[in-house]
Amino acid sequence: MPDIDLDVPDQRETQSPRPSRPDRSPVADTPLLRPNLPRYAAPAMLVVAFAIVLALGLTVWSTNPVALLLETAVLFGAAIFTASALVEGRRNAVDRLVTVVVTTFFLLALLPLVSVLVEVVSDGYKRFDLQFFTYSMRGVVGEGGGAYAAIMGTLIITAVTTVVSVPIGILTAVYLVEYSRESRLGKVLTFFVDVMTGIPSIVAGLFAVALFVLFLGPGARAGVIGAVALSVLMIPVVVRSTEEMLRLVPNELREASYALGVSRWRTIVKVVLRTSVAGIVTGVTLAVARIIGETAPLLVTVGTTTSSNLNPFSGRMATLPVFSYYEYAQPGIPREPYLDRAWAAALTLIIIVMALNLIARLVSRLFAPKTGR
Amino acid sequence: MAKRIDVKDLDIYYGDFLAVKGVNMVIEPRAVTALIGPSGCGKSTFLRTLNRMHEVIPGARVSGEVRVDDQDLYAPGVDPVGVRRRVGMVFQRPNPFPTMSIYDNVVAGVKLNSTRMKKSEMDDLVEGSLKGANLWKEVKDRLDKPGSGLSGGQQQRLCIARTIAVKPDVVLMDEPCSALDPISTLAIEDLINELKSDYTIVIVTHNMQQAARVSDMTGFFNLKATGEPGHLVEYDDTQKIFSNPGQKATEDYISGRFG
Amino acid sequence: MSTTSADRPTTRETPRYGDRVFAGLATGAGVLILVVLAGVAGFLLWQALPALTAAPEDVRGGEGLFSYIYPLAFGTILTALIALVIATPLSVGIALFITHYAPRRIALALGYVVDLLAAVPSIIYGLWGVYVVAPASVPVATWLSQWLGFLPFFGPDPSASGRTTLVVGVVLAIMILPVMTAVNREVFLQTPTLHEEASLALGATRWEMIRMAVIPFGRSGVISGAMLGLGRALGETMAVAIILSVAAGVHLDIIGTANSGTIAADIALQFPESSGLDVNTLVASGLVLFFITLLVNMAARWIIARRAEFSGAN
Known part of the structure; x- marks a missing residue:
């Protein structure tokens, strides 16, 4: 078997420190093990946020789909950001927030397409008959x-x-x-x-x-x-x-x-x-x-x-x-x-x-x- | 800060395809471990599982354990971002960020992790890291110039400086010299020799002379046939592998009979 | 080179002759396109000339060509800028979602879905804008007028019909979203894996990787995509013609009842009922639009071309 010096720590102490390695690492340590939000946390928050927005929408606010989407996104984004910042740290919180933002943007782009199709079909079918053609x-x-x-x-x-x-x-x-x-x-x-x-x-x-x-x-x-x-x-x-x-x-x-x-x-x-x-x-x-x-x-x-x-x-x-x-x-x-x-x-x-x-x-x-x- | 890596029963899959099978090895700290083997045997894939970089490839997953200092990297709750922060990686082709200056390239990883750093601390870190990568003398007068203006060998040393600037425990190198000329290769090899006093280094190489020159331990990966999973054939002291290998396949590969 | 009156003419044909004809046809087609483009400028200039030289009181509006065109040019640029301000962040976000967040299996399909937005004819966007967006915009406009009324863009009397510059800007933003998203998607996909992996290996989160590798690499692409979108928005005709309730003059208020028209919509609205010098006036305004969009598009293409050289060198 190879001859490996298993007594590594001692060797390190006797070794003169290289000038390139400052003793105190300026790098804040990212923990290897970090507490995670449980897997169900994000979906649960999303459902709750949507429920709140929908309830508010039906009673006092508006049920316009754009408004519902934006309000849900803002509420959910704020909730997940806060929770993640407390549990997982700022960097992960920012990462999650950006994910919410880009997903919202994408869904926001789908709304006009759906709305256009619904509007055209619901108003267009009335005269979509043989005589028309x-x-x-x-x-x-x-x-x-x-x-x-x-x-x-x-x-x-x-x-x-x-x-x-x-x-x-x-x-x-x-x-x-x-x-x-x-x-x-x-x-x-x-x-x-x-x-x-x-x-x-x-x-x-x-x-x-x-x-x-x-x-x-x-x-x-x-x-x-x-x-x-x-x-x-x-x-x-x-x-x-x-x-x-x-x-x-x-x-x-x-x-x-x-x-x-x-x-x-x-x-x-x-x-x-x-x-x-x-x-x-x-x-x-x-x-x-x-x-x-x-x-x-x-x-x-x-x-x-x-x-x-x-x-x-x-x-x-x-x-x-x-x-x-x-x-x-x-x-x-x-x-x-x-x-x-x-x-x-x-x-x-x-x-x-x-x-x-x-x-x-x-x-x-x-x-x-x-x-x- | 160098740490021992203990790999137990590691299988690597791409989707349903078993790419590497049943790897068991103990990678020693403050030493250079070389991984050799023919193309497609899974040595680069294996290297990537040591800092979970394989997860970038869609469908890639592992089963088994990779323990760094007795902490399994694949245990639930382990943050891949934290893993990569401790297990740095240098790639086949030098990849400094083209839009950043040399200075910013070195501190790129540090800026992610630290909240606020004093300018003087930052300067010290840049100088220390570039000295550690044997690049300081060549670039100290043009730290604000883009990193892409350097030669290939210099760029690769800049990438090493960037990697060691975050003070990792382990440095992985995926064929770091395969895109470089012989003189730059020599410079990198010298650097590896110096770095091993501080870090655990694992290097994948196609070049057997290089493995013999720089490494203390060598692992030989092979695959029985195309479509079969790659596996670790033999892992031993470099000197023994190259002078008196225990397996016929290793001997054949080293003597150039295939691969 | 002589061919006997052949029994198999297709194979006996001299290749050089066929080659020359085919090359000539291909080159001719290319030259024709340049001629047409020059023709667009030339014929427009020719038809606009009478309006350029006419006495001010003869031009529609009675105050000369410049007074006729500049409020329209103002409206054109204002609506296009509103569209750009809305569409740029959206298109970057959507492109990032498709390239770096959505599961790869469905990313391509999602791209098609966004492309479908471009397939909807502009007349339909116009009708949709009048019947769906305009009414929905009224509460928003009221809110803007109430709380942000100190800004010159939000006047004290929001339009009750919602057929405002703001709504036109929103509809234009939706219309230019696909082209901008397509460009952004393209450049984000081209980000070298090397740089993405470099940042991940340093311990970057997905967003940090995007900030370190994807955004810096794609920046010029995003700019040129925005310019292309701007070009589209400047030239969009029917949606504006249908939605906007126009009043003569320059109006900064984007939620009021009086809105500056745009060049393209003005041509579509006036042209069918125009003759004589009025036609020349409209063509002159079209010429102005042509040059504005030409400049914007040339700038966009120039940025793209320069960027291609840049990345080709790597």
């Missing part, structure tokens, strides 16, 4: 009518926008990833694509208006003008998401293809784009979801109309978001039928958008390569 608003005053024209308009304009934006977006992403090779154009383009994602939608609308003044003169309205405005908003989103996907394709795949004597553009089309197709579809779907609910650019470029117009190259078209806006903003008397239609349109819109988001997530989950954290 099969009738337009031509000649309708008061009750009745529907969003058929608006739904068709939204689908047509979105389709035109997608047809314009997707090729430009994907090709630009291909240029950035496969061709630009740190060139100046590549850097400038990356920067301005990012900047373009921040263009306000109303400005995109004004741009399309100004552009078409050149061709059609002032005051023109047409679906295609709206599609141009929406393309300005959609292209950068497609570029960014496609670019990200193309960068995930490992270089080995490209080299393997070149080594087989395949030309560059065929490698890009058959290997790179083929490999990342799921991610690109996800990105495009999300981009469509983003622009399908845009209201402001359509308001200034397409306007609205009561009858159905399926020709995007001529005249005003109804679209779902603008329909919802005008039903709300310029109702007749009585207001209810108009507001019901506005909410039903909002419900339709939110269902479309949520469905697109769901599809996008499913596509990326089912087909995307696995990545780590």
Whole structure:
């Protein structure tokens, strides 16, 4: 067995102390064993705090969910902080308090989402009927009518926008990833694509208006003008998401293809784009979801109309978001039928958008390569 | 303040996967204990269980006992924060905080633990710790410069200074020289030799010459096959391990037949 | 290079030709985007020009272009700043919750949930703001007016309908929360494990680890995320147009009945009924908005790009 000096403490005493070790440690000792709050303490306090807040809310204060959440958080935070500070020490108390704060923030962010959905569904279901989807608003005053024209308009304009934006977006992403090779154009383009994602939608609308003044003169309205405005908003989103996907394709795949004597553009089309197709579809779907609910650019470029117009190259078209806006903003008397239609349109819109988001997530989950954290 | 570590029947799991099985060893104070073995044998994982740093990895858990001075680190009521304060760790790659100056890096751990310290006390501590890490002469004129501006070897010694500034009982080192050049490695090895008079030091290394040079005791970890749990094959005096190992597997590994 | 009229044209095609066409298409698409962006500025300038040169009394409002735009610019910046003040701490907290507090198994799903906030169309936020947030804000506004009335932001007569600058700020904060949270989440996740472990090994609690390693590393990311959010809030149109009850002029009181409009909402409200010089005036105000958001976004992107170089060097 090894020859170990077990008489260590003596050795230490005879040893001259190193100058680097001051005798008195300035470090306050963190105890190895520290008293812990029992596991049930935090949940119990939370329940009690919520009960108190709820009781107060029902009697004197308010039962607004935001108020309930904030009051519970403040009461529970104060209680757990005090208890932890007394038992576990200040550092652990601060740690627990921060945990309460960030959790509260997260829950606070969920409330609007839930509230929006509840509000849209509870007000939107009243006119969410067959008539709403099969009738337009031509000649309708008061009750009745529907969003058929608006739904068709939204689908047509979105389709035109997608047809314009997707090729430009994907090709630009291909240029950035496969061709630009740190060139100046590549850097400038990356920067301005990012900047373009921040263009306000109303400005995109004004741009399309100004552009078409050149061709059609002032005051023109047409679906295609709206599609141009929406393309300005959609292209950068497609570029960014496609670019990200193309960068995930490992270089080995490209080299393997070149080594087989395949030309560059065929490698890009058959290997790179083929490999990342799921991610690109996800990105495009999300981009469509983003622009399908845009209201402001359509308001200034397409306007609205009561009858159905399926020709995007001529005249005003109804679209779902603008329909919802005008039903709300310029109702007749009585207001209810108009507001019901506005909410039903909002419900339709939110269902479309949520469905697109769901599809996008499913596509990326089912087909995307696995990545780590 | 150096303390003995007593490991009893320690199993380490990642989720349901048993990664290291049945480790029993007594790590002596004021000595350097080296852990060697092929990649994936669980020696780094084992090292992390000595200050509960494995808990950072999701799903990692242990059963068994790790006693430091007769206190089980895994007993209920033990604060992992307190454990790490007493059992310091130096990592494979030097990791000074990039946004902090050299000075602030050294006192980073101390500031967490102490309420208020006088400036002069703090200065003394920085000087003492940097001297303890053989770095004082090189950096004393630029304590306010960022720690990331130092060379790799200097950064690693800064990390050691940061670790010893909180006066731990044990210093764990996870392949501290594997990212360094030979000269920096030599400096760290010299430093380890000096530090062992004050601390219990456990070092994981891939480099068998290094284990032979710096350690008093050596533990050899191995695994029978991929997918099998790693285990401690042999633990003995370094000289004996390298000259006359008790196990065939140890001999094979040391003579370079595998690993 | 000559191809016979081939029986298998796809494989006989000269690769160099295909390559050149494809490269040309890709480059062309990129150049087109730059042209469009230049076009946005160019066409807006062209259409705004008549308003810039018109006599002051001809411009809507009768006092010239500047007097028309600056109260709107003030309202735009005020609402956006309120949104930013609310959303910045929230987004940092939410991002920390998702990256460092929530169980990892569900963290990704929680991220999606926050992203869904961005999917809700702004028209719906507008309707929701009018019917849900505005009424709920009235007691709060009354309280603010009563106890903090000495501040210029909280006037003595809070709006009974709640369609105030404050409510717009709150709704905008919710709308920009997802983009800011996404940026923060990204940078917090990028914190090197090395630094997190270094602080934990020194005996830091989770919060102390975040303060030592995560926050310093993510600071510039948080700033750029806030700038992106600011850009969004500045340009948001429909929610503001629906919620805010507007009065001409500059109003510091954010809970009263008279509120300064914003550029974007003003365009949406006025444009459908405008013609002639009024259109030019609105385009001019749009141009101002364009440049404000352009500056903010460029600053944000510049910070992100600089940061990428910084972390790439490590």
